[in-house]
Amino acid sequence: QVQLVESGGGSVQAGGSLRLSCRASVFPYWVNYIGWFRQSPRKEREGVATISRGGGSTYYVPSVEGRFTISQDNAKNTVYLQMNSLKPEDTAMYYCALLRDCHGRPCDRTLGDTYWGQGTQVTVSS
Numbered sequence: 001q002v003q004l005v006e007s008g009g010g011s012v013q014a015g016g017s018l019r020l021s022c023r024a025s026v027f028p029y030w031v032n033y034i035g036w037f038r039q040s041p042r043k044e045r046e047g048v049a050t051i052s053r054g055g056g057s058t059y060y061v062p063s064v065e066g067r068f069t070i071s072q073d074n075a076k077n078t079v080y081l082q083m084n085s086l087k088p089e090d091t092a093m094y095y096c097a098l099l100r101d102c103h104g105r106p107c108d109r110t111l112g113d114t115y116w117g118q119g120t121q122v123t124v125s126s
Contacts, residue, residue, distance in 0.1 A: 002026055002115045006096055009120030012086055016124070020081040022096030022117055027053070027077055033099040034079045035107040036070060038092035038122075047108035048094070049081060059106040063089075086124045093119045 008020040020036065032053055039045040049070040050059045058070050069082040079096060100112040 002028060002098065004096060004098065004115055004117035006094070006117040006120040008081075009094060009122045011123040011125065014087055014124055014126050016086050017082070017084045018086065018122060020083065020094055020096075020120060020122075021078055022080075023076065023078045024098060024115075025077070027098065028113075028115075030100045030113055031098045033102055033107055034070075034072065035097050035099055035102065036079075036081045036094060037097060037107075038090075038094045040092040043092075045095075046092075047102075047104060047106040050099075050102070050106035051079060061106055083122070086122075088124045088126045091122060091124050093121050095119045 003025040005023045033050050035050040036048045037045050038048050048061055049068055051070045055072050067085045072079045096117045098115040099110055102111050103109040
């Protein structure tokens with residue numbers, strides 16, 4: 001059973017930074033993508049950033065392009081989301097997911113095998 005542990009969320013003021021971490025107990029062979037998603041009340045879940053397993057490709061939703069960076073440390077089985085210049089509209093619960101496949105780039109809907117983390121809350125105040 002794969003376990004995903006997310007950390008790094010918190011409360012910051014607009015313009016601040018946070019780095020989210022997603023550590024996996026193991027990366028199953030079928031994982032092709034790792035994605036960060038977010039969901040806030042009364043909004044649908046949104047794919048924020050995706051990285052291919054080898055790290056060769058990254059994708060971002062336009063609203064975070066240039067402010068967020070997704071990266072991975074294979075030795076630590078960890079994927080990061082560096083978030084800079086945070087805005088109040090970035091406030092959400094952030095989830096990471098291991099994905100066999102997905103719809104969209106960045107992934108906005110999972111296809112097939114998926115493992116989800118428990119989520120970490122990010123709150124940005126103005």
